[in-house]
Amino acid sequence: MRGLIPRAAVDGDLTVTRGGRRRVETLLHWPTTLYLILVTQAPFLYALWLSLHSWNLQMPGLGVPFVGLENYAYDLFQDSTFWISILNTFVITAGTVIVMLILGFVFALLLNRRLPGRGLLRTLLIIPFLVTSAVTAVLWKDTLLNPTYGMVNYLLSVVGIHGPPWLTNYGLVSIIAMNVWQWTPFCFLILLSGLQALPEEVMEGAQLDGAGRVALFRHIIVPQMVRYIEVAVLLGSIFVFQTFGKIYIGTGGGPGVATTNLSYYVYRVAFLDFSVGGAASLGVIGVVLAFVAVQLLFRVFREGTAL
Amino acid sequence: MSRSRGRGLGTWGLDALTYFLVLAFISPFLWMVLTSFKTEVAAYTIPPLIFFKATLAHYASVFASRFWFYFQNSVWAAVGSAVLSVIFGTLAGYSLLYLSRKRASGLLFFIISTRFMPVAAVVLPVYMVLTQVHLLDTHAALILVYTAMDLPIVTWMARSYFADIPTEIFEAASMDGAGPVQLISRVALPLAGPGLWAAGLLAVVFSWNEFFFAVNITYTQAPTLPVLVSSFMTTQGLYWARLSALDTLVVVVPVALGLIAQRHLVRGLTAGALR
Known part of the structure; x- marks a missing residue:
């Protein structure tokens, strides 16, 4: 029974x-x-x-000889692009997650208040997360960031600033902006569910005025939200780590290798250089890096779930 | 909240700020939809036009191109993988409730860790295996890969919805003589139904939007809509209005389905760790 x-x-x-x-x-x-x-x-x-093998699809005559750790040694000690791609991966991930967290928290606090049309606003705010990332890339590259006809530089020109060609001069910033647009709603949803889990008296009190409000935020709301913030940061990092479409469409990894991250570099080595062994070793390194992140993630998960 | 109070000026100010910030944030999306109804000349006009004579010509020209071919491929890949992952994921999620704490926890760790493995690490081996079994550039290849990407999320969601069902309901049913099959079909599935539907919708959204595999393992037979967007960008990137019409059509499905399932988004996205 x-x-x-x-x-x-x-x-x-x-x-x-x-x-x-x-x-x-x-x-x-x-x-x-x-x-x-x-x-x-x-x-x-x-x-x-x-x-662990050398295999170039363009030179089938060379066969597939075993080369031991040669591919890894090349990545780590001879390939400057590898280190640039690691650095770019880190900058894109950290930049996106930090800005997403700030904006997500602001939206969560604003939309946790009672206001007319709150449901509709929450719904609208989710949309960027659901937009196909290839479309996000096209949308930003053309209609927003185009140096001459784009919306961003038009708005800057209204306040007298001559905007730069964003994707060429500020490639990483542009990619981060696209990522932030996509992932802020994700962060907003998680943090909003955290705020909703707070006892109602806390939020009631939070609507008091002046110093009381600040103190409440610092000493009660933030500590209670730590777990939600951690989940947002770690999940966000793991997904943003894999940014590909925005780079493929937005910048092609350039100018030069200025916006090449690990995902895009693997694609380039595999499908443009046809170096099977090289791409495989890069992928394995990516898994090792992600594994560290997943370990951190599960430390957080295990603490709070009913598992 | 029990007491009511007047809304002060500060409150109205915050309300106005909220409306402004939300609209500003989604303005790129609104701008895309607006641009899709402009003529190409109007799309390039500076200062940007908000009022203009609308045209449906770009939608007509997108429909007249090979849009529906890509659309069909997307439907095959997304629906195929969603159906498979909901079937497998539901069984797995249910099974997890019966495993010992230690095994369930270990298995969940494994299942979710597969979702977090960088796809860049497996794209090449998958590509080479697909080539060898002659599945490259087929619907089956996309379904195969997307099911693996959706399964962890669906399994986690299913597990958490099943875990929400009160024990007493299972007890009552088994006292009435329900066996394992009836417990699933008469108790668990109906009660977790809405959640499982939402999991399926989210699986469709994620598969529909996937780009990395789509662009690398399909060419002429099975490419999906994101691939069309990318190639359209390369060949006709200067036609902003037409491109915006295509973009709008591509995102209609995921935006609509995602909004239908929005109440379940948090659970899906956080793999059941947060309710």
């Missing part, structure tokens, strides 16, 4: 029934588990193998 009830619900350990037979429910995860092993882990192992 007890064995029929889901484990999480009764908070006991009911993997096996009294007779010792495995319950059929415990087997239902296998299609998912096997699928993910096959489609994500197996290719990764293949990538590991490839990264």
Whole structure:
């Protein structure tokens, strides 16, 4: 009888029934588990193998000789573009996450207040997150950031500033701006759900005036929100780490390699240079970096979930 | 809130600021939609035109191009992967509730970590395997890859919706003689239904918007709408109004579905860690 009830619900350990037979429910995860092993882990192992070999698709005559850690040694010690791409990945991720967090918090605080049309405003604010990233890239590159006809430089010209060609002179800033536009709603949603989880008296009190409001914000709201902020930062970092479409469409990684991040560099080495081993080793390094981030993420998750 | 109070001037000021900031933030989107109804000349006019004689010519020309071919490919890839990931993910999410705490936690860690693996690491091996099995540039290839990307999110969402169902309901049902199959089909699925639908919609949105794999593993047979946007940008990037019409058409589906599922977004995005 007890064995029929889901484990999480009764908070006991009911993997096996009294007779010792495995319950059929415990087997239902296998299609998912096997699928993910096959489609994500197996290719990764293949990538590991490839990264230890030299393989250029343009020169099939050379074969696929085993070269040990040569590809990694090249990435780390001889390839300046590799280090630039790592630095750019970091700048894009950190820049996006910091600005997204500030804007997301401002929007969450503003839209947690009671005001007419609040539901509609919340809905509208989500839209940029749902817009296809390829479209975001096109939209920003053309109608917003075009040096002559773009909206941004027009608005700057109204206040007497002669705007620069953004994508060429401030490539990383432009990519960060596109990312911020896409990911701020994501951050807003998470932080808003955090504010909504606060006891109502706190938010009531927060609408008091003057110094009381500041103190409440600093000593009560922010500490309660730490967990939500952490989740937003870590998830945001992991997704933004993979920025690709905006660079592919927006700047082509340039000028030169000024906006090339790790994702775009892997694409370039794999599909433009046809260096299979080189691209594989870059990908593996990317996984190592992401793994560190995931470890951090789960430390946060484990603390707060019902797991 | 029990007491009511008058809205002071400061409150109105904050309200006005809120409206302004939200509209300013989404103005690029509004601008895109507006531009799609302009003539090309009007699209390039400085200062930018807000009032103009609207035209549907760009929508007509986009429809007359190969838009529907790409649209169909997107539908195949997104719906195919969403259906598969909801079926597998629902089973897995349900299964997780019956595993021991330690195993469930370990398995969840594995499942979600696959979503966080940089796609750049696997795109090349996947490309080479697809070439060898002659699946490169097919709907099947996209469905295969997108299902793997959607499964972690769907599984996490499903698990959290199942966990929300009160134990008493399962108890009552099994006292009435319901077996494992009835517990799923008569109790768990109906109660978690809205959440599972939302998970499916989000899976469609994510697959629809995916670009990295789409551009690297499809060419002429199965390219999706983001690939069309990218190639349109290269060949006809100067036609802002027509490009905006295409952009608007491409985002209609994900924006509409995402807004329908918006109540479930937080749970989906945070993999069930936050409610």
